[in-house]
Amino acid sequence: MSLLSGDPLTQLAFSVYENKGVYALLVGSGLSRAADIPTGWEITLDLVRRVAAAQGVEDQDDWQAWYQETTDKDPSYSELVGELGLSRDERRSILHSYIEPDDDDREEGRKLPTRAHHAIARLVREGYIRVIITTNFDRLLENALREQGIEPTVVASVDALQGAEPLTHTSCYLFKLHGDYKDARILNTDEELTAYPPEYDGLLDRIIDEHGLVVCGWSGEWDHALRASILRAPARRYPLFWATRGGRLGDGAQEIADHRDARIIPIDDADRFFTGLEQRVETLARTHRQNPVSVDLLVNAAKRYLAKPEQRIQLDELFTTETRNLIEKIEAAGLAPQGQFSADEFQRRIALYESFAEPLARMAGVLGRWGDGSEFSLIGDVIKGLCAHADREGAGLKVWLVIRTYPAVLAMTGYGLGLVRAGRWRELHRLFSLPVNKRHDPETKRAVQRLFLWAWEGGNNDYWKQLEGLDDRKTALSDHLCDLFAAWSKSFVGVLPDFERLYESWEILGSLTHLECAEKDELDAALAEEPRNGWIWCPVGRSGWHHDMRQQILEDFLNDATKREILEAGFAKGDEEFLQKAVENYRRLASRMEF
Numbered sequence: 001m002s003l004l005s006g007d008p009l010t011q012l013a014f015s016v017y018e019n020k021g022v023y024a025l026l027v028g029s030g031l032s033r034a035a036d037i038p039t040g041w042e043i044t045l046d047l048v049r050r051v052a053a054a055q056g057v058e059d060q061d062d063w064q065a066w067y068q069e070t071t072d073k074d075p076s077y078s079e080l081v082g083e084l085g086l087s088r089d090e091r092r093s094i095l096h097s098y099i100e101p102d103d104d105d106r107e108e109g110r111k112l113p114t115r116a117h118h119a120i121a122r123l124v125r126e127g128y129i130r131v132i133i134t135t136n137f138d139r140l141l142e143n144a145l146r147e148q149g150i151e152p153t154v155v156a157s158v159d160a161l162q163g164a165e166p167l168t169h170t171s172c173y174l175f176k177l178h179g180d181y182k183d184a185r186i187l188n189t190d191e192e193l194t195a196y197p198p199e200y201d202g203l204l205d206r207i208i209d210e211h212g213l214v215v216c217g218w219s220g221e222w223d224h225a226l227r228a229s230i231l232r233a234p235a236r237r238y239p240l241f242w243a244t245r246g247g248r249l250g251d252g253a254q255e256i257a258d259h260r261d262a263r264i265i266p267i268d269d270a271d272r273f274f275t276g277l278e279q280r281v282e283t284l285a286r287t288h289r290q291n292p293v294s295v296d297l298l299v300n301a302a303k304r305y306l307a308k309p310e311q312r313i314q315l316d317e318l319f320t321t322e323t324r325n326l327i328e329k330i331e332a333a334g335l336a337p338q339g340q341f342s343a344d345e346f347q348r349r350i351a352l353y354e355s356f357a358e359p360l361a362r363m364a365g366v367l368g369r370w371g372d373g374s375e376f377s378l379i380g381d382v383i384k385g386l387c388a389h390a391d392r393e394g395a396g397l398k399v400w401l402v403i404r405t406y407p408a409v410l411a412m413t414g415y416g417l418g419l420v421r422a423g424r425w426r427e428l429h430r431l432f433s434l435p436v437n438k439r440h441d442p443e444t445k446r447a448v449q450r451l452f453l454w455a456w457e458g459g460n461n462d463y464w465k466q467l468e469g470l471d472d473r474k475t476a477l478s479d480h481l482c483d484l485f486a487a488w489s490k491s492f493v494g495v496l497p498d499f500e501r502l503y504e505s506w507e508i509l510g511s512l513t514h515l516e517c518a519e520k521d522e523l524d525a526a527l528a529e530e531p532r533n534g535w536i537w538c539p540v541g542r543s544g545w546h547h548d549m550r551q552q553i554l555e556d557f558l559n560d561a562t563k564r565e566i567l568e569a570g571f572a573k574g575d576e577e578f579l580q581k582a583v584e585n586y587r588r589l590a591s592r593m594e595f
C-alpha cells in the first residue's frame with residue numbers, strides 16, 4: 001500500500017508544491033458560507049420567505065416544503081426573479097443586501113474574508129496558485145488577496161476579459177464566471193447559466209486544458225455551461241482534486257468526477273480544507289520533503305535491480321545518481337557552515353538533510369536486507385563519498401560543520417538496519433569497520449568511530465535536544481533515529497512486531513564493535529575496578545536506559561548459536577572471551593544511564 005493511500009490532502013499538497021502555478025482553483029458558494037454569505041439555494045429560500053411574507057403567509061418551519069405544496073414544484077431562483085419581473089439592476093440590489101457587510105456584520109466578523117480566503121491568498125502570494133475560477137459574486141477573495149499585497153487581474157465580464165492582462169503575465173488571475181454583485185451583468189438564472197459567451201468558453205477551455213483543478217464549494221449541479229466546459233476538456237495533463245463534505249458528491253458532480261477520474265478529498269468545511277492545504281504546502285517548502293510516491297519509486301527500483309544480477313550496472317547507476325542528487329540538493333539549499341546557532345535553525349537543517357537523504361537511506365536499507373555481499377563496496381563508496389563532500393568545508397560554526405556528515409550517518413544506519421533484519425552479521429561488522437578518512441586527521445578510523453552515535457562529532461546530545469520533544473532526553477540522537485527509521489524502514493524491514501528491538505540490536509552491536517579499539521588487557525584492567533567506574537568508554541544509545549529490552553537482546557546475542565555467528569562474523573575480534581568482557585563493559589556503561 002502506498003504511503004499516501006487514504007491521505008488525498010497530503011497528496012494534493014505535494015502536487016501543488018512540486019508543480020508551482022500549475023493548479024487552478026474552482027470555488028463556489030461553499031467557500032464563502034463561513035462568512036455568513038448565503039449560498040444561492042439559501043438566497044432562493046429566503047426570497048420564497050420574503051415573497052410569501054409580503055402575501056401575508058405566516059412564517060414556516062420549512063419554506064421549501066411550503067413552496068412545493070403551494071406550487072407543486074421545487075423553488076427556483078430563476079423562476080422567482082422572473083415572476084417578480086426584476087431587472088438586472090434590481091437583481092443586483094437584492095444580492096447586495098446578502099453580500100455587503102453592514103456595521104453590525106463588521107463588528108461580528110460576518111461577510112468578511114474567512115480563513116479559507118486568507119489561506120488561498122497566501123498560496124497565491126507564494127506562487128503556488130495563479131488562477132482562480134469562481135462562481136461567487138462577492139469580493140471576499142479580492143479583499144483577502146489585497147491584504148497580502150496582491151492586486152489580482154479580475155475578469156467579471158466579457159468587456160473586462162477583452163481588456164485584461166494576459167493570463168500568462170499575471171501573478172493572480174481571478175475569473176468571476178457569474179460576474180460581480182456590483183455589476184448589473186451578473187449571471188444567475190437558469191437561462192444565463194446554460195451557455196456562456198464564446199469568449200468565456202474559450203478562456204475556460206484553455207484554463208482547464210493547461211491546469212490541474214482543485215474544486216471546493218461548488219456543487220457541480222446547476223452551472224450547466226461550466227459543467228460542459230469541464231466535460232469537454234480534451235486533455236488530462238494534470239489531475240482534478242475535488243474537496244467535498246464527507247466525500248460525497250451529487251449525481252451531476254459525480255459524472256464530472258468519473259469523467260475526469262477525480263481524486264475525492266473528504267472535508268468538514270472549506271476553512272479547514274484550505275488552511276490544512278496551506279499548512280502542508282508550507283511544511284513541504286520549509287523542509288523540502290520529497291514526495292513519498294517519488295521515494296517509493298526509487299526504493300522499488302533498487303529492489304528490482306537488486307533481484308537480478310544482470311542489472312547490477314543499473315543498480316550502481318541508481319545509487320550513483322541519487323548520491324549526486326543528494327549532494328546537489330545540499331549545495332543548493334543554503335546550508336553553509338557560517339551563521340549563528342539557534343534551535344530553529346538546527347531543526348531546519350536537520351529536516352532538510354533528512355528530506356534529501358531519505359531516498360538514499362531507504363535504498364541502502366534494501367541493499368542491507370536483500371543483498372548478497374556484492375553490494376557492500378557500492379554502499380561503502382556512497383558513505384565515503386558523502387563524508388568526503390562534507391569534509392570540503394573547513395571553516396564555520398562547529399555544529400554546522402559536524403552535522404554535514406549527517407546524510408552519511410543516515411545511509412549507514414539504513415544499510416545497517418537492513419543487515420540486522422537479515423541477520424547478515426559479517427557485512428554488518430564490515431560496515432562498522434569501514435575505514436573513513438577525515439581531512440586534517442592523519443589517522444584512518446572506522447565508521448563506528450566516525451559516524452556512530454556519540455562517537456560521531458555531530459552526535460553531541462546538547463545539539464539533538466534542540467529537536468522538538470527531545471529536550472529532556474538522555475539519548476536524543478538515538479531516540480530521534482529510532483523514530484525516524486521506524487517510519488522509513490517499512491519498505492525494507494517488512495512485518496515486525498517490535499521495531500525498537502531491531503533498532504537497539506543495531507546500536508548494541510555498534511557499541512560492542514567500538515570496544516574492539518581496546519585490547520583485552522585494557523578491558524581486564526578496567527573491569528578490575530569498582531563497577532561504577534571500571535569501564536572503557538564507548539557510545540551507548542537508548543538501550544542504555546531501556547533495561548528490559550537490553551537484557552533480552554544481550555541474551556539473544558549470547559546464546560550459543562547466535563554467539564557463534566557473530567564471532568565468526570568478526571565481532572569481538574572473533575574471541576569469545578573478549579566478547580564476554582566487552583558485554584560486561586557495555587553493561588556497566590549502560591547501568592550509569594539508568595539513574
